[in-house]
Amino acid sequence: MSFWKELCIGLHRPMLAIACGYLAFMLSIGVLVVLMGAWPPFMVVESRSMQHDDNVSAIGIIDTGDVIVVNSRQNGSSLRTYLGSMRDGYSSFGDRGDVVIYQPPGEDVPIVHRALCVVEYNSTAGGFDMPELADLPGQAWSVPDGGREWRGLTGWVDLYGIGHANVTVCIDLGGILRTMGDAPHGGLMTMGDNNWKEADGERFGVVDQGSLVREPIKWEWVIGKVVGEVPWIGTVRLWLTGTAPPYMPVNSVVLLVASIASVTMLPVALYASAQALDNHGRRR
Numbered sequence: 051m052s053f054w055k056e057l058c059i060g061l062h063r064p065m066l067a068i069a070c071g072y073l074a075f076m077l078s079i080g081v082l083v084v085l086m087g088a089w090p091p092f093m094v095v096e097s098r099s100m101q102h103d104d105n106v107s108a109i110g111i112i113d114t115g116d117v118i119v120v121n122s123r124q125n126g127s128s129l130r131t132y133l134g135s136m137r138d139g140y141s142s143f144g145d146r147g148d149v150v151i152y153q154p155p156g157e158d159v160p161i162v163h164r165a166l167c168v169v170e171y172n173s174t175a176g177g178f179d180m181p182e183l184a185d186l187p188g189q190a191w192s193v194p195d196g197g198r199e200w201r202g203l204t205g206w207v208d209l210y211g212i213g214h215a216n217v218t219v220c221i222d223l224g225g226i227l228r229t230m231g232d233a234p235h236g237g238l239m240t241m242g243d244n245n246w247k248e249a250d251g252e253r254f255g256v257v258d259q260g261s262l263v264r265e266p267i268k269w270e271w272v273i274g275k276v277v278g279e280v281p282w283i284g285t286v287r288l289w290l291t292g293t294a295p296p297y298m299p300v301n302s303v304v305l306l307v308a309s310i311a312s313v314t315m316l317p318v319a320l321y322a323s324a325q326a327l328d329n330h331g332r333r334r
Contacts, residue, residue, distance in 0.1 A: 092119060092120070092280075093117070093118050093120055094115070094116075094118075094284035094287050095112055095113065095114055095115065095162060095284060096114065096159070097114060098113065098114045098297055098299075099162075099245050100149065100163065100243045100244060101113045101114065101243070102144055103299075104297065105299055106299055106300075107281065107299040107305075108144075110144055110279070111143060111279075112162065112279060113281070114285075114288075114295060114297070114299060114302070115281075115282055115283075115284045115302045116280065116282065117280040117284040118162065118276045118278065118279055118280075119276065119279070120274045120275070120276060120277070128275075129148050129238075129272075129275060130142075130147050130148045130165070131147045131166060131168055132145070132146045132164060132166045132167065132213075133147075133166065133167040133182040133209070134167070134168070135147045136186060136190070142276070143279065145164060145213055145243055147165050148165050148275050148276070149164050149165070149275065150165050150240065150272055150275055150276070151273040151274055151276065152238075152267050152271045152273060153271060153273055154263050154267070154271050155271075160273055161240075161258065161262060162276065163242045165239075166219070166238075166240055166241045167182050167238075167239045168180070168182060168236070168237070168239070169223070169236050169237065171234045171235055171236040173234075174202075175201060176202065176204065176227075177201075177203045177204035178223050178227075178236065179200065179203070180200045180203060180207065181200065183207075184200055190209065190211065191210065192208050193206065193207055194206055203223050204223060204227060205222075205224050206224070207220075207221045208220050208221075209221070209255075213246075213255065214243060215243075215244075215246050215253055215255075217246045217253040217255040218252060218255065219254070219257060221239065221259070225260065226259055226266070235268065237268045238266060238272070239258075239266060239267075240257065240258045240259075240267055241255055241258060242256075245257075281305070282305050282306040285302055285306050286306070
């Protein structure tokens with residue numbers, strides 16, 4: 051048998067395995083698109099706004115370089131907010147409530163943050179209703195006058211003990227109303243799990259409304275809900291596009307390299323084992 055023929059026979063099985071793996075991958079993508087209703091069904095996380103540690107990534111938490119799975123077959127009634135989940139303890143990705151992906155008009159990059167609460171514009175009172183506050187204990191929130199009214203709010207609302215960092219979230223509803231002017235509307239209030247600052251020994255959460263966007267998130271801006279996470283592998287895309295931030299968690303890089311090495315060496319090891327068994331069988 052010639053060298054080239056022997057080489058072709060030797061490469062036949064590995065190439066067939068690679069082709070089958072590629073076909074299975076493409077079929078999986080197609081199934082995800084159909085089930086999730088989103089294209090692409092995956093997104094790479096480019097910032098650390100959802101991390102629970104500035105320097106270390108963790109499985110089950112949305113970290114820089116993770117790939118998230120998006121389900122766009124959602125509506126407002128199916129999304130769970132942080133405040134709405136405080137009674138029954140529903141959680142996802144390390145904290146209460148759902149993580150949503152939204153993209154306001156004019157924004158180039160979608161934002162991946164947690165749904166904090168819902169505000170409804172009350173045209174009669176000229177303010178916001180926050181019905182989720184009605185189910186919370188008194189020590190969980192406050193308004194400037196010390197009352198317990200959650201309807202027609204036009205000032206500050208303070209939420210206590212929020213998130214894994216146990217922060218105080220101060221929402222300036224009056225400022226939001228002034229920003230919207232003659233076109234007020236309700237929607238979602240959102241915040242990154244890692245978006246907080248410390249002042250005078252106390253941690254304060256920073257909501258998106260006022261820091262990233264000017265108003266509550268309209269339901270039509272919501273692309274979908276995050277339903278899955280594939281850790282580390284998005285780091286490759288960030289490197290290739292030159293968008294990898296300097297604060298990329300070190301363990302994400304280490305685990306990514308280890309994963310790639312394992313996946314690369316496994317077919318080689320299997321092929322070598324098969325060849326050894328085949329040679330052993332021939333000798334017998």
